[in-house]
Amino acid sequence: MSVAEQPYHHGSLRQVLLARAESTLEKDGVDGLSLRQLAREAGVSHAAPSKHFRDRQALLDALAESGFLRLTAALERAVEEAEPHARARFAALAGAYVSFALEHRELLALMYGNKHAPGAASQVVEAGHASMDLTVRIVTEAQAAGDIGPGDASRIALVAFATFHGIATLAAGGMLDGAPVDEVVTAASDTFWRGLAQA
């Protein structure tokens, strides 16, 4: 409970607010997120956050952007650690996406909640594209290796990404009806892969 000794200037208020916001988000949902409460926890006045985030929406946008950056990082890590076959990388991508969704349910909802301030939208969307680009890369590699048929790689990647995303959100929403997550992920990845190989 003890607050630091920064005499007047907090020093890193923005960072502190973002960090606390994220843990509160996952605990209480978006509705439980209050700028005033965050300020209290950081030991500053309720008006201080406004210098770092124009309004509540700006804080949410910042959280969403950071979420996309970390999702992309998690996907990249999973792909690197997977066996160097396109199909294994494909499955790793799906698995990592679902893991991220389960660990950051509220954050994921925020990321895809199509709530974006006019200005921040481009930044958030851009951060989201990075994950998609990664998928495009794997599809292209798979095509080069002759594992899957030809076709617009970005179109194929988009459908693949949508599939992973759908399972991830259903899983995060507890709508898998008790079906083991791993099995569903594997089933989806395999079915989709077969469909591509045959194209």
Place this chain on the structure above:
Amino acid sequence: MSVAEQPYHHGSLRQVLLARAESTLEKDGVDGLSLRQLAREAGVSHAAPSKHFRDRQALLDALAESGFLRLTAALERAVEEAEPHARARFAALAGAYVSFALEHRELLALMYGNKHAPGAASQVVEAGHASMDLTVRIVTEAQAAGDIGPGDASRIALVAFATFHGIATLAAGGMLDGAPVDEVVTAASDTFWRGLAQA
């Protein structure tokens, strides 16, 4: 602007609140939904809604449940109107899901926002299951007709539903990068179908 003449009892306050809530939801998002504002628009005191909805969350739950009911109805209609082949029905299902998502973006976000009061959760989840059951039925028919391979129909349906859901949410969130919705839906439906046929 003129308010009705119901002298004291409103008569159908619950219905009126739900209807207005839905149009406000689609216009201003969940955050723009206020019980007090709704009461004002209905011409009653701000405390009146509490007799029909315990709290704000109860109103959101009611909206989500009605959303699932209508989604299921829309899917059923699409399946009936499609050509009587499993594959055509499959594609119709995907198309109808995406159409619903585009027409009711905010409502869909609410439906899958894993926000549910402890009691209402079961009702909302149950309403969501109806859409899934419809998908199971089509998968079973396709298996009986020999169009797709054997396997746990509910598991296959779950993956199919997740795929449709993923494309629908991506489309609703404007994350299709300008790719024509119809093409993406067709590509997903076709790829998935090929994967199933080959299983």
Place this chain on the structure above:
DNA sequence: ACCTGAACACCGTTCAAGT
């Protein structure tokens, strides 16, 4: 540059009281 303190308009929720 960064933060405070007061002020404003708006909430959700509760509860005695009215019809």
Place this chain on the structure above:
DNA sequence: ACCTGAACACCGTTCAAGT
């Protein structure tokens, strides 16, 4: 049964003023 009116605690946002 259904609704009112006042009350309470909490918001987000703004803005002059302090350091």
